[in-house]
Amino acid sequence: MPISAASLVRRVSAVNPLLLDGALALALVVGTWLWEMYDPGKGRPPDPLSLSLTVLVNAPVALRRRAPVAVLVVSTGAALVYHMLGYHLGLNSMGPLVTLYTLAAHRPWAFTLAGAALIVTEWTQASVRQPGVALWSALGQSLLVAAYTVGAGTSTRLLAERTRQLAVLADQLHREQDAAARRAVTHERVRIARELHDVVAHHMSVISVQAGLGRYVALSDPATAHATLGVIADTSHEALAEMRRLLSILRIEADDEDEGLYSTAPGLRNLEPLAERIRAAGLPLTVIVEGEVRPLPPGLDMCAYRIVQESLTNVLKHAGRARVEIRVTYGPATLALRVTNDGAAATGSSRSRGHGLIGMTERVRLYQGTINAGPLPLGGFEVLAIFPLSPPDDQPQEASS
Known part of the structure; x- marks a missing residue:
């Protein structure tokens, strides 16, 4: 051979x-x-x-x-x-x-x-x-041979130095790739943790309110108690479904072509079921949609939904029996979300840098948006998030509802 x-x-x-x-x-x-x-x-x-x-x-x-x-x-x-x-x-x-x-x-x-x-x-x-x-001929020949030999050796040295530099660069690139992979894992963990926080915090808040109401009227108003159990069952079922979706994402391989798990991610199309759940918890809630509704990028769509969901969770935790208004405004180049309530001054406690507000801020910054959360001059609390949008002709063709 x-x-x-x-x-x-x-x-x-x-x-x-x-x-x-x-x-x-x-x-x-x-x-x-x-x-x-x-x-x-x-x-x-x-x-x-x-x-x-x-x-x-x-x-x-x-x-x-x-x-x-x-x-x-x-x-x-x-x-x-x-x-x-x-x-x-x-x-x-x-x-x-x-x-x-x-x-x-x-x-x-x-x-x-x-x-x-x-x-x-x-x-x-x-x-x-x-x-x-002759002497000049011998000297010229000697200089030529010596120059050729030195040139060959110098070329070898430069090649060796270049090889060492490339090895150093390759090692540095490998370390940078490892660091980028670790950062990606960390970011993904943060994203999953944020999603789990939003899911658990919101649904458990609704379940807690409904459980308290059911226990209070269990003997005096069996019909209402029965209704609260239905809300608890529906809410827990939805929470389990969303947690199953998040945990399933962790098990998807890189070459998995099944995108069904991703397609179940919530978005603004789910605002009405979310509002019904809050109304069932005893809070008057109004949803107002302004402008021409159009499809949103999936990530932005879920981000907007989570902002509204976290805002309503804070209302359940801090505002008591407050009236809530959700206003979604589709502008030519922006999407505005405004969640207001007329609850007590205790709502201001949600201004603390807890996981909820931190998570909302991180989500909004991810899509180059702005968010403001604070008490209203005449009482109550407001969360206002504004996202930049591409012109309607540039929006993705996939439907969001």
């Missing part, structure tokens, strides 16, 4: 660098010695001294990654002595060049320039000893 070039590179990269450099040094020593033995050229014939110098030039290459400066000095010095003694002028030049490449790839520019000067000096003196080679 043939091995691809990429696979070969990965396998070589996985090998210990010291083993690779040792193999390279051994190949340089053996190759240089064999070349000198079979092609001595016009220089001094090979002898034990030339073998010793050849080993001294090339063997240190095995340590080129660990101590490139020392290796370059030793290798270049041995090559200089080798050529000055008159041995083969074309050999023992590759070891210093390999070390210069390593120096350029792993050390600062000062060391690289000093190493390049050593290489140019050694190459020039070796070349100029050859017959018919």
Whole structure:
């Protein structure tokens, strides 16, 4: 089975660098010695001294990654002595060049320039000893070879630095993605908690009022007591249905195509059943819708419903036997919700930063709206929320009722 070039590179990269450099040094020593033995050229014939110098030039290459400066000095010095003694002028030049490449790839520019000067000096003196080679030609050739080697090493260093930077950026991106995922989970938990608060607070307030009324008239007015039990049953059933919807959302997988659970989310279309439940609790309530009713985005629709629901819950808790008015106004570019009551001054307690008002404020801000809640000059309490809307032609086509 043939091995691809990429696979070969990965396998070589996985090998210990010291083993690779040792193999390279051994190949340089053996190759240089064999070349000198079979092609001595016009220089001094090979002898034990030339073998010793050849080993001294090339063997240190095995340590080129660990101590490139020392290796370059030793290798270049041995090559200089080798050529000055008159041995083969074309050999023992590759070891210093390999070390210069390593120096350029792993050390600062000062060391690289000093190493390049050593290489140019050694190459020039070796070349100029050859017959018919002028000094300027030898110097030019040496400068060209040294420049090419330094350029290759510098390119490798820049590539390695770029790879490290990309690794740092990838790690930073991974951390940011994890943080964003954690924030999304937190936001979803807050949203679910807000939904559960609205559902439980409103329905339990209605159930509490109805249970108190039923207990009060249980013996004196059985018909009214029976009616309150019906309201309690309907309210608890609705609360369970909404809580089941919220808990079911938590179990929906990312690829779940069943949107039925989402489509049951309440909206302004449910205002009348909400109003009937409040009336059954004994509070006179009027719903007024102004302007041209049109479909709303699902999130905004549910947000508006929750604002009204929480406002009515506060009325049940704080306003006593108050008359309530819900006014929904569809404007060209806004949706206004106004919930007012004529209850006692104790209604002002809902100005405290409890979960209800905080939840309403967060919901409204989510849709770039504004909300004001406070006592009226002549008594009672008002909650006014205003949401920006797109022009009617830009509204979603899905029906909200």
